[in-house]
Amino acid sequence: MLETKSAKDLWAVKTAASIMERTPELYEENGHHGKWSYDYGVVLKGFERLWQVTGDEQYAQYIQHNMDYFIQDNGSIRGYRIQEHNIDHLNNGKLMFGLYDRTGKTKYKLAAGLLREQLLSHPRTSEGAFWHKQVYPYQIWLDGLYMGTPFYLEYLLRWEPEEDLLNDVTKQFILCVQHTRDDATGLLYHAWDEQRVQPWSHSVTGQSPNFWGRSIGWFAMALVDVLELLPAHHPDYPKLVEIFTDTMTALSTYQDTASGVWYQVVNEGERKGNYLEASASSMIVYAMAKGIRLGWLPKEWESVLNHAYAGLISEFVLETSQGWVNLYKNCQVAGLGGDARRDGSYAYYISEPIITNDQKGMGAFLLACTEYEYLLHAKV
Template identity: 45%
Template sequence: MDRQQTTTLLKNYIDFLLDNSDAQNPMWNIEKINSGKVNKWNYIDGCMITAILALYNQTSNKKYLDFADTFMDYFVKEDGSIRTYEVEEYNIDHINPAKNLIRLYELTGKEKYRKAMETVRRQLDTMPRTKEGNFWHKQIYPYQVWLDGLYMGQPFYMEYETKYNGKKGCLDSYRQFVNVRKRMRDEKTGLYYHGYDESRKMYWADHETGCSKNFWLRAQGWFVVALVDTLEAIDEQLYYEYRMLRAQFQEAIDAILTYQDTSGMLYQVINEQEAEGNYLETSGTALIAYAILKGVRLGFLPKRYEIHGEKAFFGTTQTYLKVSEEGRPVLGGICLVAGLGGKEHRDGSLAYYFSEPVVENEAKGVAPLLLAFTEIMRRNNG
């Protein structure tokens, strides 16, 4: 499949997803579908709406804005309360969709989106923290920081503080990245461990470092996108912090690219390419493609990195984007979910990461690929 065919198929894929989804029944949210429960405010849909708004930003096609507005309108009430969302759950994942409230408020002027931003922002005021100041991943995971959580919380936090709160929390957001580098980065590989337990009590945590055992690809992806999106939001008047986040971003990308496969993709456990059961994984590769391409566009990375982002994007589409026998677009190779602890006793081992289901057409793979696609479109459109 050449690049023009890839572009055409992706555009058809986007139409297929939107034509078969709404806020109550998003076909890309397989976790919701499998549960059989009513759809709730969640980060998975948040990622897709972010991608759809990026498509609108790039194409000015109103169908994308209308879909995103209608989807979010279902959850957001006129008084700014949000259907199915409770601050007191203290789940950092629930911050992520609020980025779309900022976009939609700017695009539509609907006051209820502005009020809903405040609803979500209040969660951060009382969110439990580690002793060093990082938000817990969830209240049910005390004293734990996961790389995923940096993506879920920090871009919204930095943008909200910059635009609406006089930059009061910007240094707090910055310091949380600093703490993660200090506690979760492996000096030998430059990669970041998936999770960190400040209490050192969890069975998956090293007794000395508090870190989990392995380097999960999607966690690396979430983290570098957290960095590039937060960098986009930070005010350059915070000169030192801006420069330090830029350096941390490039450092993390350099470590990841050490493990890029000749296909352009990366493996589920990034540095264990030869391990039995390991595989080239879509969602993490797409996140990294997006982070690199966006980083180059915004000047956070030198232009020479662009080829690596392109290789990751087109390697993914070449490997996993297909047309089914029924003539429908299909994106495969997506790890459905991976975490640490919980009732499933997720221990962070290689065997664990290789055991999680691999699925098709799921937002954690689809949304990053579409975001990377918008970066490809930007370049092609000059």
């Protein structure tokens, strides 16, 4: 258990302060305004959780300041094009609910409605799973479950409360696992191609060839966020809990014994070039802590979690002389489309740039710290 600390000494608080001071505008990139990007939503969900547990208005203001650059008074979204049918573009929509509740401004509800509208025409596999993007046809990526399903579910529960539609959310997980799970390890492959035509796609299974840490992290976060919202009486609720416990059990098998965290390619810890990766490890810690708190994982998991959380701090975090939190060893990006190099091979995943303070990593780390320090241990 944690020792009792003052709020300013908690990693969640120090991380949030570092982000606000270093990047007051998340969308500023080298002096230019950035595009509508899912990264902001990962960071700002961390701020939203921290605001909810502390009541500190500066966190809510930071969310609003960053989203207001994009959300126009009529509910349109700067830089967003619905016809792209990119599931990533839904992630920031999760912030619209809290902004609407806090301010009462209609523009946030309208923006959420615009993003919801995308799913009405978003292309799907023959079984009804959303494609990752229109430019990546017939493909399910684990990443997309985090980007789309928690937003979709919360929108439905608030503004389209039809039980049948909730089945469309749970179906996304069930189909994804059906097509990406490896029976030997229990781990999930990064992606699946229904058509078996992508260079990375196995000719029989359609699966990509490796277990990328962050993609499984995205999936685990998506599951706990959806389970937190999904009515417990829903017929698929037990199935999603089973998928979650199965996935976390598989991940625990590949937890690095010495450090407590996870590798970029999860099951290849001994292989040359592999490295312990911050964003995936943070996502797994967040999902595990939330799973314990909400009762989907038994209390015995706390020892696994404590080892992992200590590993996050010791392996990836360094404070600067001015007290800013730096998060090291983040894979910058890893996808399975766009050029021949992105072939899903082991060599590809370990060749992508490794950077410090990546927004996806910082957001996931903030979520993990908030869940662990405030919500699971309730120390402040």
